[in-house]
Amino acid sequence: MGRSTKRHRSPVSTAAAAYWALTKPDVNMLVAVIVGIAFCLATTRASRHLQTLVLLNLVLGTLLMAGGSSALNQYIERRSDARMRRISRLPLAAGKLEPIAALCFGLLLSVAGALYLAVAVNALASLLAALASATYLFVYTPLKRITPLCTLAGAFPGAVPPLIGWAAASGSLSLEAWVLYSFLFIWQFPHFMAIAWMHRQDYVRARYRVLPGRSKRITFLKWQTLLPLLIAIPMTSVPTLLGYAGWVYASGSLLLSCLFLCCGVKLVVMRTSCAARRLLFASTIYLPSIFLLLVLDRT
Template identity: 45%
Template sequence: MSAMNEAARSLTRAAARARFADFLELTKPRVTALVLVTTLVGFYLASQGPMDLLLLLNTLVGTALVAAGTSALNQYVEREEDGRMARTRLRPLPAGRLDPAHALIFASAASVTGLLHLAFTVNLLTAGLAALTLLSYVFVYTPLKRKTSLCTLVGAIPGALPPLGGWTAAHGEIAAGGIALFAILFVWQLPHALAIAILYRDDYARGGFRLLPIVDPDGGTTGRQIMAHCLVLLPLSLVPTMLDVTGPFYFYGALVLGLGLTACAVPILLNASARAARRMLLASVVYLPLLLCLMAFDRTVPPLR
């Protein structure tokens, strides 16, 4: 009897772990982690001298909850489309491992809790930016993916808001340095997202999405846009030094990184193949953390504006 009870308890624990893992998957942990890193960099760059660690903790907790809730809401809204795509059909909702109603309750609770936490422990401006991130991602970008290839431009807005939220959390207001961070993250997402869309073009088409590589089968327009975005990002990434937010070490490091990223866009400009897209994706994934590390390493203390 005791052996049977122990077996039952083991099964219960295994089921609880599996359910926890499914709810965790709803939050897209890697995306949430990137959101927190960019928020941290924004907070650090805007801090006047040493960081207020309690304020930073509250900022990260609130931001994490909103980011997790936003990702979960996105998966709730797109559960049918996810079920048609190979790369997403095993997610908890399309696979039937979670009840959609439970996922919606979880997503809503995380989002509301995060927004309230930011409003009461950080400031209303940062909470407002987090709310804008959620609303623009779930209720504007997500439905636009099924209607127009311009959705990538719209989706880059919520993706670029977290570092601005980190800036306002530490600085209390929107300033030129925070806007520069927003602009850099906004433009960086465009070649990154288009490279992913090339790689998973057929899958996205099965899901009913109208991303640029789907409506541009020969890839000519996609390649030109990727190159154009890289060329815009190159001088834009130098702006933090011009604003005295970062120093000369960052300036020259960002210049080298930008030239490298632009060089990786040349093959995709000539032929938007999966191989060229994979190289572009890898370059963009390497570029951003290195750029953020350079920003943090060569911060000007205190920032002048």
């Protein structure tokens, strides 16, 4: 008999892959990008080259904090996650790691990230990151099993990344920082509604109440999707009105917001997984594009 050509992973590489998956790197990479862009927006052109090391420390500390929060979230929700088909292969849900190991790993990353930000960046950035993590884990996470308004509760800590980046660069929070916060706050509603609609049966199996009962589900979807998208159109013009950005940004952000709204309307009208998938894809393009336009066309 010939030797099998199938490759087997070593226990070390398998464990490393499981711990890596606990941090949800695909999700947290967007967080790091937004933090970095906010940092660049808060940094003056004259001193930007002097703060490259701070930016690298900021991104590293943020990834540690975000990875720790993801691991702790999976520890808390491991039993519910196991009932969801789309995430049942996650390390804890699939039984690839012991819960205590994931708990210790999440705590280690979170504490290390907070301390790293405090020492290598500044105390305000560390405090904001820690506050966002705590609110996400101890307010938003349990509310998912109680009320569909969990999305509103989760939007508050979810919108903190621009504040972290701004605080890292300037040591304070200006009006412009809160404008960026409002962008991310509003963006989360259509983004999550796309996910919730695509995987609504999964959430029911896991007993998460991210959507109300069938009688109110369509109305809830309309409000949570269309109202934020309509608000986003005038909101994205605020940087231009305040003199933070030029008309290239204003034109580009208006076009992007209108296209984003069109995707939201299609979901509300068609209510199919395909329409939800398109809205989700549009949301992942929209947010970094708006922030990058601000960087490129800042006055």
